[in-house]
Amino acid sequence: MRALEFAGTSRFDVRRRIGAGGMGVVYEAFDRQRGMRVAIKTLSNLDPAALYRFKKEFRSLADIVDVNLVRLHELVGDDDEWFFTMDLVTGVDFLAHVWGSGPGYRAEPTLVGELDRTMPASEAPPVSGVSGERATASSLQSPCNDAGLLRLRAALAQLASAVDAVHRAGKLHRDVKPANILVESTGRVVLLDFGIAADVSDGHEPGTDTNSVIGTPAYMAPEQAHPRPVTEAADWYGVGVVLFEALTGQVPFAGAPIDVLVAKQSERAPRASALADGVPEDLDALCAELLATHPSDRPTGPEILQRTGGAKPGEPEPLAI
Numbered sequence: 001m002r003a004l005e006f007a008g009t010s011r012f013d014v015r016r017r018i019g020a021g022g023m024g025v026v027y028e029a030f031d032r033q034r035g036m037r038v039a040i041k042t043l044s045n046l047d048p049a050a051l052y053r054f055k056k057e058f059r060s061l062a063d064i065v066d067v068n069l070v071r072l073h074e075l076v077g078d079d080d081e082w083f084f085t086m087d088l089v090t091g092v093d094f095l096a097h098v099w100g101s102g103p104g105y106r107a108e109p110t111l112v113g114e115l116d117r118t119m120p121a122s123e124a125p126p127v128s129g130v131s132g133e134r135a136t137a138s139s140l141q142s143p144c145n146d147a148g149l150l151r152l153r154a155a156l157a158q159l160a161s162a163v164d165a166v167h168r169a170g171k172l173h174r175d176v177k178p179a180n181i182l183v184e185s186t187g188r189v190v191l192l193d194f195g196i197a198a199d200v201s202d203g204h205e206p207g208t209d210t211n212s213v214i215g216t217p218a219y220m221a222p223e224q225a226h227p228r229p230v231t232e233a234a235d236w237y238g239v240g241v242v243l244f245e246a247l248t249g250q251v252p253f254a255g256a257p258i259d260v261l262v263a264k265q266s267e268r269a270p271r272a273s274a275l276a277d278g279v280p281e282d283l284d285a286l287c288a289e290l291l292a293t294h295p296s297d298r299p300t301g302p303e304i305l306q307r308t309g310g311a312k313p314g315e316p317e318p319l320a321i
Helices: 048-062 094-099 146-168 200-204 232-248 257-266 281-290 301-308
Strands: 002-006 009-020 025-031 036-042 072-077 082-087 090-093 181-183 189-191
Touching (some): 048 072, 048 082, 146 232, 146 301, 232 281, 232 301, 281 301
Antiparallel strands (some): 025 036, 072 082, 090 181, 181 189
């Protein structure tokens, strides 16, 4: 155990390393001042571009307080070291929660920041004999049994609420995927990792980083790999991929990243019901609409909240579209 210096004092007792990503390392620590366990995300590379993204990640979420978003506490730094603290979230990723002991994911609890150790289903061994290629007809039973569908509906409502909260704050997440969604033992869904988040306004300004090819190819909306503005609809496409994967055990477009990005520009995503039996009609329809190639053809946030039951108590009821 080591102490992390802050303002000349050993405020944080680092208990263990719990993960690492492209930008830095995440540790579990005890914050003596707050009297609680926290997660500390450090920045590995101190070049100006990396530091800018690190600060932007903190600013993207620091002012948003929502039950379904990871809460950030403090940004600390000097010339030699930068880090920020956040809630320590313990849970399983979205698909592990929905499937229980189903295919593709381990069900042991993980901590925020440990997600790089989780194998996404798109990289896992084939499920029930299904290869990485998209099937043209129903080929397996949905991974969701009756209990799994109940978990899926409850978790999907919370995920929709989390994404809507990001959008209401004027932000885009741009990397909605199962590995960035933890579910605690209580059933609370927490959306994580805002490392590539952007302001909604950036999506309308040519030349901003919102128009760069950035994200996870299997979950990216078609427009994220195209030189045109990215809007809230891109995050809802990511929700659609997560829903599709929960229902079928695979992503709608699989293969080499460049092939996936090219296919999304011209091919329509398959229906979940074409790849798996037992897919409920309402979720099948919602999934297909979320995966529409053109952003304007996808349902809006208020409609998605209404269809999933994602509005929180005290929020205005979304209007039907």
